Amino acid sequence: MDNFIIAYEISHYFKRKRHGRVGTMTLKVDMSKAYDKVEWLFVESMMKKMGLDSKWIRIMMLCIASVRYIKIGDFQLDNPLVPGRGLRQGDPLSPYLFLICAEGVSSRLNGLEAAGKIYGCAVSRLALRINHLFFADDCYLFFRAVKEEATIIRNTLLEYGSVSGQVVKFNKCNIRYSFNTDHRMRAKINNLMCINKVDNQGLYLGLPSLIGRNKRDVFRFIKDRVWQKLQGWRSKMLSSGGNEILLKSAAQAMPNHVMSVFLIHVDLCAELQRMMNSYWWSRDSSSKKGTSWSSLNNLCTPKGLGGMGFKNLHEFNVAMLGRQSWRLLQNKESLCFKVLSTKYFPSGNFFDATLGNNPSFTWRSIFATQELMRSGVRRGIGPGSQTRVWYDPWLANGNNRFIEKTALEGLSNTTRRGEDYWTRVHEKRGNYSVKTGYWALYGEVTGLVHETPPRPVGSKVFNLRHESVEHVLYHCHVARGCWRRLGVQVPGDDNTNAHEWLLQTFNCKSVDERNVKAMVCWKIWLHRNEVVWNDNWGSPELIVNSVASDLVAWQCAQKKICQQLSSSLGKNDGLIILRALPRGDNDGRLIQARVVSYQGSSTARIAELIAIKEALSWLRGNQNVIFDSDALDVIMDLWLPLKAGIDPIIDECNSLSKQFSNCRFIFVRRSANGDAHLLAQASRSMPGQQEWFHIFPAFLTPVIASVIA
Numbered sequence: 074m075d076n077f078i079i080a081y082e083i084s085h086y087f088k089r090k091r092h093g094r095v096g097t098m099t100l101k102v103d104m105s106k107a108y109d110k111v112e113w114l115f116v117e118s119m120m121k122k123m124g125l126d127s128k129w130i131r132i133m134m135l136c137i138a139s140v141r142y143i144k145i146g147d148f149q150l151d152n153p154l155v156p157g158r159g160l161r162q163g164d165p166l167s168p169y170l171f172l173i174c175a176e177g178v179s180s181r182l183n184g185l186e187a188a189g190k191i192y193g194c195a196v197s198r199l200a201l202r203i204n205h206l207f208f209a210d211d212c213y214l215f216f217r218a219v220k221e222e223a224t225i226i227r228n229t230l231l232e233y234g235s236v237s238g239q240v241v242k243f244n245k246c247n248i249r250y251s252f253n254t255d256h257r258m259r260a261k262i263n264n265l266m267c268i269n270k271v272d273n274q275g276l277y278l279g280l281p282s283l284i285g286r287n288k289r290d291v292f293r294f295i296k297d298r299v300w301q302k303l304q305g306w307r308s309k310m311l312s313s314g315g316n317e318i319l320l321k322s323a324a325q326a327m328p329n330h331v332m333s334v335f336l337i338h339v340d341l342c343a344e345l346q347r348m349m350n351s352y353w354w355s356r357d358s359s360s361k362k363g364t365s366w367s368s369l370n371n372l373c374t375p376k377g378l379g380g381m382g383f384k385n386l387h388e389f390n391v392a393m394l395g396r397q398s399w400r401l402l403q404n405k406e407s408l409c410f411k412v413l414s415t416k417y418f419p420s421g422n423f424f425d426a427t428l429g430n431n432p433s434f435t436w437r438s439i440f441a442t443q444e445l446m447r448s449g450v451r452r453g454i455g456p457g458s459q460t461r462v463w464y465d466p467w468l469a470n471g472n473n474r475f476i477e478k479t480a481l482e483g484l485s486n487t488t489r490r491g492e493d494y495w496t497r498v499h500e501k502r503g504n505y506s507v508k509t510g511y512w513a514l515y516g517e518v519t520g521l522v523h524e525t526p527p528r529p530v531g532s533k534v535f536n537l538r539h540e541s542v543e544h545v546l547y548h549c550h551v552a553r554g555c556w557r558r559l560g561v562q563v564p565g566d567d568n569t570n571a572h573e574w575l576l577q578t579f580n581c582k583s584v585d586e587r588n589v590k591a592m593v594c595w596k597i598w599l600h601r602n603e604v605v606w607n608d609n610w611g612s613p614e615l616i617v618n619s620v621a622s623d624l625v626a627w628q629c630a631q632k633k634i635c636q637q638l639s640s641s642l643g644k645n646d647g648l649i650i651l652r653a654l655p656r657g658d659n660d661g662r663l664i665q666a667r668v669v670s671y672q673g674s675s676t677a678r679i680a681e682l683i684a685i686k687e688a689l690s691w692l693r694g695n696q697n698v699i700f701d702s703d704a705l706d707v708i709m710d711l712w713l714p715l716k717a718g719i720d721p722i723i724d725e726c727n728s729l730s731k732q733f734s735n736c737r738f739i740f741v742r743r744s745a746n747g748d749a750h751l752l753a754q755a756s757r758s759m760p761g762q763q764e765w766f767h768i769f770p771a772f773l774t775p776v777i778a779s780v781i782a
Contacts, residue, residue, distance in 0.1 A: 074334055074397065075409040076208045077278045078435050081334075082412055083203065083215060084274075084283050085433035086196045087251040096218035096254025097194050098262070100226065101274050103245040107210035108160045108167060110238040111174055113138050119173050136166060158238050168209050175207045178233045182214070185229070191222045199415040201408070211278060218254045223262045247271045279330060284434050289338050295328050299345055302327070303352045317381065320349055325384050332390040334397070336438035342386040349383070373515075385515060392510035395442045398423055399505035402446070402495045413439075446505075449513055451498050455721055459493040494721070501678070501706075503720070542571040545601055552597050554613030559593065560713055585712045585737055592624045593617070618705075624740075667691060668763045681707045682722040685738070689729035696734040701741045708740040 087097065116137065120130045140161075142154040160167040182204050185191045193204030194215035206213040216222045227243075234240040246268045250259055263270055273283045284291050306319055328345070331337065350369050374380025401410050401423045417436060418426035424447055428440055452460050452467035460467050496503035499513070546552055547563040556563050564574060575594075579587050596616050603609040669687060681704040692698055702708055710723050730736040 074278075075407060076206050076211075077280055077334060078397070078409050079203065079412050080206055080213055080277055080282065081435045082196050082416070082433050083194050083213075084249075085435075086194065087249060088283070089431060090251040091253050093253045096251045096258070098216065098218040098223075098251070098254065099194075099249045099274065100214040100216075100266075100268070101247050101249075101277075102212035102214060102230070103242050104210055104212070104239045107239055108162045108171065110158055110240065111160050111171065112158045112236075112238040114157070115177075115237045116170055116174060119177055123173065123176065133166075133170070137170070171209055172207070174237055174239070175212075177237065178229065179205060179207060181229055181233070185225060190225055191216045196412060197416040199419055201411050201415075203408075203412070208278060213277070218250055218258055218262060220258070220261055220265065223265055227266050243267045244269075247274055249274055280334060284335075288434070289341055292331065292335070292337055292341055295331060295337070296341065296344060296348075299324055299327055299348060303348060306352070316353060320353065320383065324349055324352075325386070325389075328386065328390075329393065332386075332393045334394075334435060334438065336394060336441050337387070337390055339387050342390065345386055346383075353381075384511070388514040389507075389511050391442055391445060391514055392507045394438050395445055395505055395510040396507065397439050398442045398446050401439070402450075445510060445514060449498050449509070450495055453494040453496045453503070453721060455493045457493065543569070543574075546571055546594060546597065547574065549597075551600065551611070551613055551616070555593055555597060555616050558613060558617045559589070561590065583712070585739075588624055589620060589712050592620045592627070596620055596623065666764070678704065678707055679722065682726065685711075686722060686726050686729065689726060689732075689736075693732060698733050698736050700736075700738045702738065703741055705740050708738050711738045 083099065087099065090097065113134070117130060117134055120133065121127075137160070140156060142156070144154065160170055182191070186193055186202065186204050191204060193202035195202045204215055206215075214226060216226055230241045243266055246266075248263065248266070248268050248270050249272065250270065259270060262268075275282060281291055302324055306316070311319070328337065346369050350372065353372065354366060371379075372381045372383045373385045374382075376382045400407065401413065404410060405414075413436065417429055417432070417440075424443065426440065426443070428437065432440070450466065452465040454460060454467060497505050497509070499509050500506060541548075543564075547556060553563055561578065578590055581587060593616070596619060600611050600616055603611065681702060685700055685702065685707070688700065710720070711726060
């Protein structure tokens with residue numbers, strides 16, 4: 074959607090540009106059979122020019138150039154026809170190969186602008202100049218409305234067509250000029266390029282490229298499409314369950330493409346919902362016969378709260394637009410951010426932006442999500458230099474994330490690198506999702522809405538007649554689901570040998586990671602046996618969730634666990650208490666204990682990570698350290714950091730763990746970690762930091778007695 078947002082901003086700039094001696098123009102390029110006429114030799118030359126590996130190029134060319142056509146005539150097979158050009162439409166590889174070809178003309182245009190022969194379009198004085206936007210075969214070119222630059226662009230397109238085979242049909246292209254372009258210059262350029270001038274360039278990427286004042290009429294096509302679908306479904310005698318599926322998966326999903334960029338008018342959303350409500354209650358809206366037995370608001374209530382779970386389209390529209398604003402907060406290297414930031418918030422971030430004077434409709438739509446994003450976001454601290462302590466919500470307090478006093482006590486030094494970042498409070502991984510954004514707008518408290526249950530396995534998982542080791546381990550969709558949840562890549566073809574894949578998968582330095590992968594293989598095999606012999610079906614979620622507990626049980630049976638440190642974290646009235654209990658190697662005696670208190674509150678996951686981080690810093694100088702924790706999700710994230718995504722605390726823990734010769738993180742049940750919790754309960758009344766070595770206070774006597782016993 075970045076291409077469309079940028080194209081719409083430029084189109085809006087053309088609409089506003091009424092002053093200046095030299096105008097600007099947009100050329101929408103139409104290529105004749107873009108995919109069918111791509112020369113294979115040009116594709117290969119472009120891949121070599123881009124520096125791709127020769128083996129990879131050879132594989133790609135085998136995928137492209139292995140096609141043969143056989144002509145059948147007079148009941149005899151003639152010699153095969155060997156083509157030399159063309160990319161197959163519908164092939165998932167073709168769009169990427171097309172982009173590689175388009176990189177040729179893209180580099181040429183950038184070179185011409187660097188040489189000062191053409192000048193792109195800038196939506197503001199500080200914005201980057203853009204001379205082209207390519208998305209597959211949808212192409213926009215931007216340059217000044219002068220005869221010299223029009224000649225250069227025409228010659229460049231003709232040259233590109235001669236070497237690549239993608240011939241530009243100038244008679245089907247169109248040009249749009251800014252309002253300050255002289256009419257005589259427009260006529261000269263039109264005659265030179267043999268292109269028609271238009272005021273509206275139609276659709277771009279399936280969306281209207283220009284929207285006027287009457288926005289309801291522009292988006293009327295959405296209502297017409299939904300109406301046609303509903304009328305076709307009325308003739309089918311469907312059950313209530315079938316109607317529910319059609320409404321949720323088809324009718325309510327039809328406006329999604331438009332909603333991801335534009336904020337649809339509230340009245341149009343209400344009309345769409347009334348149409349769907351009438352269809353649900355089998356009410357004929359034309360003859361006004363029938364009764365709607367429940368209001369639309371009741372139907373939009375979640376099923377767990379007594380409703381049907383239909384979407385409120387307006388609030389879902391705002392939640393969809395929240396993805397664009399989240400990208401403006403997270404991805405500052407994107408071209409879309411560079412264009413919008415220089416125009417609407419040049420000296421701050423998205424939260425500092427204002428609507429501005431005469432903004433574009435896309436920016437109005439994205440700006441409508443500002444309050445939604447501000448309500449559930451918190452500033453994550455990296456080095457801390459990019460965070461405004463007095464104005465940014467960076468504290469972990471769920472009720473008030475802004476600073477209230479000048480004295481900041483108990484803050485520890487950090488070794489984090491990178492940049493400060495934004496994170497969502499109600500998201501486990503900290504990234505924005507449309508689901509949580511929608512429920513926040515709907516008024517539901519995150520965590521009270523029932524999660525979608527795991528999808529049951531409804532078909533045969535294993536085909537015993539063609540069963541193989543490869544199928545059991547990674548070709549079966551249940552096994553693939555397990556590996557996908559662990560962030561492990563599996564082969565996509567049938568040519569990979571299971572032995573080679575296992576060697577590659579287990580080729581990792583971390584012992585814990587190897588143990589997890591081995592236990593997953595074992596659990597997949599046990600699940601296969603349950604399916605074959607007992608017809609007992611499972612799901613990838615249940616298999617992965619049982620891996621950690623079974624791995625701990627196996628390690629205990631092997632007598633290889635030596636608990637050297639137990640750490641956990643408790644909360645009591647805003648007081649976070651860290652406690653750590655190092656023990657000896659052989660007899661498990663208590664050696665040292667420490668308590669650290671922090672002011673503030675946090676989630677259980679972040680609290681556990683802070684405890685592990687502080688314990689890692691405290692135990693510097695030791696060689697062999699084992700951490701016991703009853704937080705399964707934290708241990709899984711430390712075992713497989715790629716699965717956790719961007720999390721600076723996990724990155725810092727993994728960085729600190731490298732200072733030890735042997736550092737392991739082990740999941741234990743709450744009963745096995747009870748000594749640390751007993752220490753926490755006794756030390757809640759102790760402010761600040763306390764540490765004991767060999768000589769312990771009286772309240773630690775039950776801990777020492779339990780360890781000795």
